[in-house]
Amino acid sequence: MDNEMGRLISSLRKEKNMTQQELADKLNITDKAVSKWERGLSYPDISLIPKLADILDIDPNKLLGSSNNEISKTDKSNIKDTIMLVFKCVGFALAVAVLVLNIIGKTNVNDSITLLSLSLVCIGITLLNKEQ
Incomplete structure (x- = not known):
């Protein structure tokens, strides 16, 4: 045993x-x-x-030895911080991608608007999270 x-x-x-x-x-x-x-x-x-x-x-x-379901507050905070960092990075990367693609002429207006919209959504999520 x-x-x-x-x-x-x-x-x-x-x-x-x-x-x-x-x-x-x-x-x-x-x-x-x-x-x-x-x-x-x-x-x-x-x-x-x-x-x-x-x-x-x-x-x-x-x-009973079942601690797998328990996540400490610190772990939850770290997970949340990591997710927010990913959203910031994705938002920034999309904005940079639009800039670069426009400079080299490899994108059209509709694609640029779509990518910039996604970028704003990602950054907006991080800003909304700060208010909570």
């Missing part, structure tokens, strides 16, 4: 200065059961997970 959950339970219990017996009493189980969890010999009954997570102040999904 994987002992990751057991190590996590043990660590969180100790952070709370709680004995195995105290944790067991709060869950209405034996301290032997808690000991087995922490040694990786068994897992908590699924019905105990919400209460156990509450006692240990941890998200039940994290207790």
Whole structure:
């Protein structure tokens, strides 16, 4: 058996200065059961997970090892900043492309207007995002 959950339970219990017996009493189980969890010999009954997570102040999904669905606020902010940077770069690149294509005579008015419109949309998205 994987002992990751057991190590996590043990660590969180100790952070709370709680004995195995105290944790067991709060869950209405034996301290032997808690000991087995922490040694990786068994897992908590699924019905105990919400209460156990509450006692240990941890998200039940994290207790179960499912942290993939959690994205920290910092990660979300970094993702948002990256997306906004991409919009800025695309908007700038389109504007430069229109300029260069017009200078070398390889585009017509309709194509230039379309590319400039897309450029403005990209830059507009970044400006709207700053207001929020």
